[in-house]
Amino acid sequence: MKSEDDSALTYSARPQSLMLSFLGIYLAGRDIAVSSGSVIELFGRVGVTEEAVRSTLSRMVKRGMLTRHKDGRQVYLGLTPHATEVLQDGAERIWRTGVVNRDWDGSWTLVGFSMPDSRRNERHDLRSRLVWAGFGLLQNGLWIAPGTRDAATIAAELGLTGDVTVFIAQPAKPTESADLVRKAFDTDAIAGRYNEFLARWAVGSPLKELPDDFARQLILHTDWLQLVRQDPHLPASLLAGDWPAIRAEELFRQLAAQYGRTAPKLAAQVMEELPV
Numbered sequence: 001m002k003s004e005d006d007s008a009l010t011y012s013a014r015p016q017s018l019m020l021s022f023l024g025i026y027l028a029g030r031d032i033a034v035s036s037g038s039v040i041e042l043f044g045r046v047g048v049t050e051e052a053v054r055s056t057l058s059r060m061v062k063r064g065m066l067t068r069h070k071d072g073r074q075v076y077l078g079l080t081p082h083a084t085e086v087l088q089d090g091a092e093r094i095w096r097t098g099v100v101n102r103d104w105d106g107s108w109t110l111v112g113f114s115m116p117d118s119r120r121n122e123r124h125d126l127r128s129r130l131v132w133a134g135f136g137l138l139q140n141g142l143w144i145a146p147g148t149r150d151a152a153t154i155a156a157e158l159g160l161t162g163d164v165t166v167f168i169a170q171p172a173k174p175t176e177s178a179d180l181v182r183k184a185f186d187t188d189a190i191a192g193r194y195n196e197f198l199a200r201w202a203v204g205s206p207l208k209e210l211p212d213d214f215a216r217q218l219i220l221h222t223d224w225l226q227l228v229r230q231d232p233h234l235p236a237s238l239l240a241g242d243w244p245a246i247r248a249e250e251l252f253r254q255l256a257a258q259y260g261r262t263a264p265k266l267a268a269q270v271m272e273e274l275p276v
Contacts, residue, residue, distance in 0.1 A: 015056045021221040028087045033078030035272035045215040076274040093228045099245035104235035109149040110167040134232040136184030194244040214266040217259035
């Protein structure tokens with residue numbers, strides 16, 4: 001098992017995930033841009049190098065996630081409409097969707113598609129979007145998710161409307177919904193990730209080797225976003241009664257509130273903002 005030091009240092013290799021958390025906490029919903037120098041200094045607190053920050057910011061500008069603003073010799077970065085949509089989607093998953101589905105109506109959304117290797121990039125993009133939307137692979141070419149999911153929009157945004165077939169259905173004997181969960185979703189792996197989160201954060205002083213609560217806030221939110229990105233939001237009725245995601249979500253909300261009181265003051269001491 002990784003030590004606390006190891007778990008913190010691994011974040012230096014994942015600056016983009018940290019950047020999304022930072023943007024979601026400190027820029028989303030505000031008409032501001034922040035100086036690149038501020039971001040470099042703040043990210044140094046979680047072990048991300050200046051080179052890695054600059055590279056991440058540059059890639060996000062090229063991908064249409066950030067826009068550059070200049071004020072004198074200083075460069076500031078602000079959110080694009082696309083970034084705002086991405087961050088809103090993440091906030092929805094973090095704060096409103098919840099880790100289990102308590103309102104499931106017994107239906108399933110099925111998505112079928114088949115693409116040759118010559119279209120592997122499109123196939124990869126579609127699979128990635130389906131996983132983010134809570135789908136699991138039931139069998140070759142057939143993905144399923146509990147409840148009604150908007151697979152049509154996913155296909156349309158990728159330009160793949162003509163390549164997918166979508167159904168809303170319910171299982172019939174001898175198939176049971178519990179069988180579908182077992183076949184399409186690795187619940188042991190999902191539970192294991194939540195247990196790792198609890199092991200890291202359900203301690204008296206989580207990641208105490210980090211310099212301050214800003215650093216802990218950034219890693220906490222990044223940890224949690226990675227969890228919910230991989231969580232298919234399965235029906236509570238099909239999960240074990242001691243499903244660890246529920247305890248983990250309670251802990252996340254508690255710590256997020258705690259760091260939310262202290263971290264912004266620390267960030268404000270460093271952040272150079274520009275109204276946009």
